[in-house]
Amino acid sequence: MQRRRPCNEDAASHSDAKQRLVMALRNRVIDEYAPVRTRRGYRYVDAERLTSLSSELxxxxxxxxxxxxxxxxxxxxxxxxxxxxxxxxLQLVIACNRCGSQRVKKGIIYQCLSCHNYLLKEDILGEGGLRCPKCGADKPHYVVMGKFYACLNCNSIPVEPTWRAICESCGSVFNQDETDTLELYSYSLDGRDRGEAIAEWALMTAADEISRLGYSLRINEELRGLSGVMHRFSGVVRDSSNDAVKLVLDIVSSDSGLDEQHALSFILKVKDVKAENSLLVVNSRMSAEARRIVESQKINLLVMKNLSTLPDRLKLLIGSILSKTSLRQRGLNYSARIP
Ligand SMILES: [Zn+2]
Ligand SMILES: [Zn+2]
Ligand SMILES: [Zn+2]
Incomplete structure (x- = not known):
């Protein structure tokens, strides 16, 4: 009988969706995931299309x-x-600042010269033209005061209008102070080093596979050297059984590539943390001097060519370096194929 494993399937589609979303940005299929207003609220339609997942997910x-x-x-x-x-x-309504009523209207306001009360246009038409509805003066004189808000509930004229919002989905009425906010973000690779993002993505993708080999790969980890100085590496691979550091690696993806200085500082870090194995991942640019230094120090080197194959190549190379080490420790002579 086949047993369903919905949790694992969900987790798989979740990480698959993440990869797809990052890849589309990296390959410049999409510049950013921006919220789009639709009839069902704000949604990330590009991201939904790419992943075929629900808006919420x-x-x-x-x-x-x-x-x-x-x-x-x-x-x-x-x-x-x-x-x-x-x-x-939400729908905005105008309310009276004195009584809170929404029965507020904007119109031309008149003043009776006898009683100085303010009146609306409808107050002074018909009967109101003959007698002031406020003071009862006969044939009153009204002067135009201007256009103001008047409250028909508490009869305040003029009133300072305040805004109230009515929620169209639950009917709540609330003022500005009570309003919550929904922050809308756009998501992209911009604003940070693109190369760094790619390196992390490649390592994270490779990390799962490496854990199956009995090792753990931690990204962006600091190690204390013998000198007491902390050194940061793009990745640190440890033996899952005893937490011993097996390999340290840096991914150099800056546009300037790997120069001599960079190579030397990596070597110093590796020596200071007494790493058993080390790996430098570089983009194609690399000075001849840097290459000579790296090779003379028995540092493993991986040159990025095709980014989409980088996680696989990383996994294979790390796997082969580690299996060589463990065989060597058992006194066997074994030469692993390095991709
Ligand atoms: Zn009057
Ligand atoms: Zn009022
Ligand atoms: Zn509501």
Whole structure:
């Protein structure tokens, strides 16, 4: 009988969706995931199309990618939202600042010269033209004061109008102070080093596979050297059984590539942490001197060519370096094929 494993399947589609979203940005299929207003509220339609997942799940995944630093997020705008149900479908109404009533209207306001009361146009028409409805003066003189708001509930004229929002989905009425906000973000690779994002993505993708070999790969980890100085590496591979450091690696993806100085500082870090194995991943640019230094120090080297195959090549190379080490320790002579 086949047993369903919905949790694992969900987790797989979740990480698959993450990869797809990052890849589309990296390959410049999409510049950013921006919120789009639709009839069902704000949605990340590009991301939904790419992953075939629900709006809620896509929103959650984009947030997770921003939290882990794989994507950077930028606030587009804050929307006023209902404090009761969170809806952003709101209607603004004008209310009286004295009694709170919504029976407020804007119109031409007149003043009776006898009693100095303010009146609306409808007050002075018909009967009101013959007698002031406020003081009863006969044939009153009215002067135009201007266009103001008047409250028909408490008869205050003029009133300072205040805004109230009515939630169109739950009917709550609330003022500006009570309003919640919904922050809308766009997500992209911009705002941070693109190369760094690619390196992290490649390592994270390779990490799962490496864990199956009995090792753990931690990204962006600091190790204390014998000198007491902390050194940061793009990745540190440890033996899962005893936590011993087996390999340290740096991914150099800056446009300037790997120069002599960079190679030397990597060697110093490796020696200071007494790493058993080391690996430098570089893009194609590399000075001849840097290459000579790296090779003379028995540092493994991986030159990035095709980014989409980088995680696989990383996994294979790390696997082969580690299996060589463990065989060597058992006194066997074994030469692994390095991709
Ligand atoms: Zn009057
Ligand atoms: Zn009022
Ligand atoms: Zn509501």
């Amino acid at each position: 896509v929103r959650q995944i984009l947030e997770e990618l921003a939290e882990s630093g794989e994507l950077s997020r930028r606030l587009v705008r804050s929307l006023a939202s209902c404090p009761s149900c969170g809806s952003t479908e």
